[in-house]
Amino acid sequence: MPEPNPTRPPALAILLQLRWPLFLALCCLVPFFVSDVWVQMLVFVTLFALLGLGLNVVVGFAGLLDLGYVAFFAAGAYTMGLLTSPGSPIDANLDFWLILPLGILIASGVGLLLGLPVLPLRGDYLAIVTLGFGEIIRLFLINRDDLTRGSQGLSAIPRPELLGIEIDNFTRWYYFVIAAAVLVGFCTTRLRDSRIGRAWEAIREDEDVAAAMGVNTTKYKLLAFATGAAIGGLGGVIYASFIGFISPAAFSLQVSIDVLAIVIIGGMGSTPGVILGSLILVGVPRILQFRETSDFLANLGWLRETLNAIIGGLDAITPGSIGRLPPTETWGAQLADDTRFIIFGALLVLVMVLRPSGLWPSTRRRLEFAHDEPPAPAAAP
Structure with missing residues (x-):
């Protein structure tokens, strides 16, 4: 915890300490003053901020340029769609809260599947391979008509229930996505300040020096891919349930570019920067x-x-x-x-x-x- 600055006024110091609770309280009050159209826009802003926090682990913390992040987003969304949509060939009619950890686990496995072959790669080569991986996933979703229904997509995906209350309007979805984003932001911040986060930052600065100092680069790079992919899978499950319909067209390269732009413009490695980047790049065009x-x-x-x-x-x-x-x-x-x-x-x-x-x-x-x-x-x- 940083030492208090003696030259800083006490009121300002208290305000800085309470900045996140005040910001969260302000976010919770927004639906009372705007229409449903604005709340819907804020749902998408918060969802992309959540995805940005996941990619921030890979790009901002570990310094691994990933252009195939949409693959993890699609893994979570199609896990939700395949197990709940009536048009799915493997509809298991499972509850949202059972599919949520499963979607996170499958997306994390996809992240490990991507991380294993790209361990020796850096920079431009890593970006090209991850770009190709994202396109492979999209083409797989299009061509497997027997499983994903191809371009027709999967519809009638049910919405979750929390304490017997169905999340069926924009205001409830807004609070639900805000809670998910707060949880992800807290976890990524704690990871950044932990031993794992310091290892990621060492790899980002100079991987060879980090390895010479005893950092297991293979382990921590795979952990970065798996963590970012798990957050992307969480966003995918929430997105599929919120929209109620998914198709391969929703998981194009542009999604990866948008999330990467949010991280770069907002500030790599910064949670407030990701939030600001999402407000600018997702909120402004919709406004x-x-x-x-x-x-x-x-x-x-x-x-x-x-x-x-x-x-x-x-x-x-x-x-x-x-x-x-x-x-x-x-x-x-x-x-x-x-x-x-x-x-x-x-x-x-x-x-x-x-x-x-x-x-x-x-x-x-x-x-x-x-x-x-x-x-x-x-x-x-």
């Missing part, structure tokens, strides 16, 4: 599609004209045409649909240039990227 946002943007015609004038000036000095912003009545939705990937790319470039450690990096990562100014040369006598 732009809301009617309230479109009505608000429709009143900003002057901003659109100013931006179009700037774009026109750039067109005059650059070859080709950049284009113009859409009419104010529809530019919110079009910005969310048509330019989402441009926003992703621009954010990645800006973060890598201006804040290479992320928008909200962990303390250790921030210190790693800090550059001390060289001392001034001593004056000649």
